[in-house]
Amino acid sequence: MLRTTLFSLFALGLTACMHFDTLEDTLVMQTHARDWRDEVIYQVLIDRFSDGDDGNNYLLDRENMARYHGGDWVGLEQRLDYIEDLGVTTLWISPVIKNIETDANVDGYHGYWAVDLTKPNLHFGDLNALRSLVAAAHDRDMLVVIDIVTNHMGQLFFYDMNLNGVPDIQLSGTGMRPQGSPVPDGFDQSGFTHLTEYDPDFNPDGIQAFTSLGPAGIAPIIFPYNPKTGHVTPMPEIFARPDTYNRKGRTFNYDDPQQLLTGDFPGGLKDVNTTRYDVKVAMVDAYARWIELSDADGFRIDTVKHVEREFWRYFTQRVRQRLAKQGKTKFFMFGEAFDGDDVLVGQFTKNDPPSAEELKQYADNKDPGPTITGDQLDSAFYFPQHYRGFRNVMLDAGSTQELADLWAQKTTNYGTTPPAQSAGIAPYKVLVNFIDNHDVARFLYWASQNKVDKSPARQRALLHNALLLLFTAEGIPCLYYGTEQEFRGGNDPSNREDMWRPLPYLGQTSAPRPYDTGGPTFQWVQRLTGLRAAYPALRRGDAKVVYSTAHTADEPDAGIFAFERTGGDTPTYALVVLNTNQTHASSTKFEDMTMKVSAPKGAVLVDVLGDKQKFTVAGDGTLELSLAPVTGMVLVPQQDVK
């Protein structure tokens, strides 16, 4: 009785003044997404965007790019005005779950080194901060996509190949390989050979142990325990079991399907055996729960090409079904296959029926859900376009025919049937377009290496033209944070700059204030997102290439790329014309062939991107336009101009 009374009195006093803003009522999930084609995604590497909470600043090293810098969810929420100003409608945030703290002097700041799928990465905040961020985004009609990884966990264990119980690492070789020469098998870029029990080369029979007397069978794996570095017991419990992992060592030949699917991801990231039923169930439970906890609206999924399609069928369908039961539909999942092979990347969105063996696994395990079908992901991160469109064409002035050819394969390679209970849009229409991201050098880094003209003005023009393509092409544009601030870092981790430490804009010597909204590229993006919002054709219209060319030299049409956006759900029309040539003006005409458009003859089209110049479609349906080097136009019918 006394204890109860005391407890009540204390509880009254204590709870009266401490509460989490978002967590004390059960979250009821809702469908916030409407039509994913309308979205503009902004990719945020949380650690690098904004530090809003000193309370989670643990062991920061802001001067080294491979270490934690302090950004967090609170910081991102505090900067939503900035992001909204840009015209963004969806946030893609880096992984939220607890990571290996540090490994080989590199931190898990990026979020791709999972150790515990059930807990948040405290560097970024707690669940309250995450839920608050998502709620704040929803209040602004913005959506949130969470990045996840199912292919691998962090470097949780080592292979005890010599059975001595400790992780051995050896460096050998001369290091004399001439720079630029091919890397022989077993060697790294430096020419040294790394022999490491953390990350041994792939062995299809499993990593083997050897002693001085010879082979000793399968090498046992050892999970080191070191809380300071974050090497703690993996969770859920299934991820602490050796047989959850394939244990075959590091993938070094991506063309070998076995290595691709069962090898560890380079860097010692341990490959999960995603063909196991219990692993599939655990992954669904672990990641669906983050949506149930946060009300986020989608997943960006890492390294999908390293995971069997049977997993994707199960994972995506069960996640959709589970969330839909709770009121969350149109949940959007797009996968990243870091590859220029369009056929390969498209494998994960096309309808691909399960095998009998696969279905037997579910039957044997009395899987409670509906029968698994051929549905997979909603969309793909359009890496082929990154290479063949943005790099080859927009940056290097390559053949625009290459981009047209790529687009022509979309329906074939990505599929035209939306998965059941999905966002409801055919995968080929909602591919996630991007110029660059956290895994590749920034566009401006490459622009600064331009062979024709390295001037700041040219670099900016190249970027602006690429952005024009990004925001007008069919699909969902995804802008990597900092692009609008003209960040120009090279490869990872140089491309992961702190937003709070801006660089001088191109051609300038002093940096603007952080989160500046007055810069030329910020305003350019703002303009493009504004056009996209104003003209439905730029969001939902079907894309049809009306002019492309293999010419890249002195030809009068070299570098021209033009496409229409019309049809689909919208009767409106837009015509986008780009001149990617970097040396001369080009026109939409070569010899006796002039660009033909579907706008009615006599229609007056207005360049809403430029100075509102008007052009009239000729009586034969052709339209001849001339564009200065590295420029573009967005033409809409005069009556539609806003």
Add this chain to the structure above:
Amino acid sequence: MRRDPRRVPAASNVLVVGALASGLGLAAPALAASSSPTTVPRAALAGPAVPAAAPAPSPLPPPPSSQPTASQPPITDPSADPGDSGDASAPAPSETPAPTSAIPSTAAVAVPRATDESAKPAGATADPPPPPSDPHDPNQPPGYANGFHFGSYGRVIAAGDAAGRPGRDADIVSRGSRLDESNYAELELRREDYWKKTGAYTRIVATTAFANPVFHYNGQFAASIALRNLYLEETGLGAKGLSVWAGSRMYRGDDIYLLNFWPLDNLNTIGGGLGYAFGEARRTSLKFHAGLNQPTDPYYRQTVLRAPPQNQFGETEVAILDRQKLISSLKLTHTWPLGEAGGVKGILYGEFHYVPDGQREVESKVYEALPKDFGFVAGGQVTAFTGKRSTYLTVTGRFAQGLAAYGELNAPTQLRPNRRTTGAHELIVTLSGNWEKGPVGVMFGGYYRQFRNASKQLDFDDVNEGIVIARPTVWFGQLAGLSLEGSYQMQQRGVLQEIDTNTFKPVIAGLGRVGIIPFITPGGAGGFQRPHIRFIYALTVRDAGARSFYAADDVFSRRSVDHFIGMGAEWWFGSTSYFRD
């Protein structure tokens, strides 16, 4: 959940036989500095420490001890209370020592009472041992007397749990039951002189303190030592009622013995101060103090290695950041007498903390600016006392803001994005008292504390907590007694507890304890009478929330019931630290 691995809950202190120094009962600064006395504050600074300049973690605040203080009514002989005993032979009230609670401390020092016979213990009527040549009541504040003097506070205990593991502080709140405190001792040496020419008194105080562990426990011929006092004070120099001091000093007011807690004012400072007691009766006093410190933390000091000047070989250390904290305090006290010996004492109290701006190196030749910062404390106290049998009731309230919320010997553990402590605060409200009648008495206390770090987001460092505690005692004649102690403490931290599916609240932990403490004492009855040789048994019950504050494999994370069994001693006598503030 990610946590600084250095960070452990309060209750993970280990007593020597068991105990750790930090379990000895840390001063209020530690309480203010963090929600856990054993928390080693993280630097609130971002960026790495430059290797050569990486300072050691902040030290734990010095462990104080607890005894009745100047304003806490001292022991009065039970036989001196005619109303209690009805003994016609009892001394008249006028013969009893004047309760110091009724007299401003400066008044107490104005009249040397080195040969105050009235302080002779009432129980000292039996046969040998022969009375000392200078008998005194160890529970009375020492008066001035020319020459060298010695005083001490100490406690030593041998203890364990039911499984034979060392006894260990099990409290989850910053200030919990002190039954499981570990070893601690202060040895005070002082020199006192009366100057006929000026009518002034000089007192030089040097107090050495020893914390756990002790040699006879671990066999290590070493000690954890601190100099807790080293100051000189002049009283009556130039003006009656005026006192001036300078040096290093424990500078504090009244405590709650049961919690080892000075809730209103408890400064450990190097500086100086002056006080003035007004009027003949000196019922009103005003004290001002200012001091400097530099806790060992990169928030205050950072050194880096540089090439020596004049093209010399080697390297030399340079303090890139080297800033001190200024702490000043002001205390106004007034006592209203009531009845023969009772009264009401009121205190208004304030502190101001300030640190100048600076810069630190976060990478070679890359600097981070640190802005100046400040904080304040405002508080008050009301104490009503009878002047008899140490009976009193005290209420305190204190609010600390900004830099001051972390305490005087600590660095902020979190900052706002502008690198200031704006928003950090600590609120403490306490109630404590003692009542004695005949052979029985009860001591009690309790507090509510709210601490919020500078960062707006709730996290593990953000705490609401409180405790209620009572210790009734019965004395068997003048030789022995039996105390029982019961307490219940709760703590709420800003970390998630899933109370229902997908519904979370800040975790709430509760811990209850009952204890039995039989003791023998030569000083007779009285809650503040010491020395004691005592046996302690305490039963602790912790709920799931409390267990969740301990790391996996810590026995406290698994045990809902714990036993503490110990035997030890506690004493205090003749020490200025516990009678004058």
